[in-house]
Amino acid sequence: GDSVTQMEGPVTLSEEAFLTINCTYTATGYPSLFWYVQYPGEGLQLLLKATKADDKGSNKGFEATYRKETTSFHLEKGSVQVSDSAVYFCALSDDKIIFGKGTRLHILP
């Protein structure tokens, strides 16, 4: 069946560092891909999405490109801030949305 694998955390970076959180997927069809963010004690918020191959989703300085050839959707940000500390979930949507297990990100001032 369809699945999402993302890098295990926690990931700890200093402020202004470059961020990459890896995400790969397995799907039989042509799913849409998402990144969600969860701040402590809250629900998930949609961060960005891409609906077809080679699409780039972007929001709040975060980017991810739908790579069909490598079945990947890695999340990147050029300069992280303390306020980016959260749990990030990669997900795919085919018949239903399937979430990865989440990656906790800590940004140190």
Add this chain to the structure above:
Amino acid sequence: DGGITQSPKYLFRKEGQNVTLSCEQNLNHDAMYWYRQDPGQGLRLIYYSQIVNDFQKGDIAEGYSVSREKKESFPLTVTSAQKNPTAFYLCASSIEKGTGYGYTFGSGTRLTVV
């Protein structure tokens, strides 16, 4: 503003009790979902509903029940049959099942057995 409202934010349950978690949306979305979140395990699907008066079991439905009498509402009951109910519960909705629009989530209910 449109969104999903979950209540209460914190809920305490005694052994052997049933409790009901509320989920209301004013987004006019057809599909609604309940997830359970445990530390280190991501999100697991409990139940989902695509239309009023219809719902389907997810991956971990045992010990839970739902109803969908109105489009806006999708309450979840955690029954006494659920042996380990302490978790964070998230409700979500989407325009329709399996779309590229993604889900909108509520802010969650944290359930603790005392």
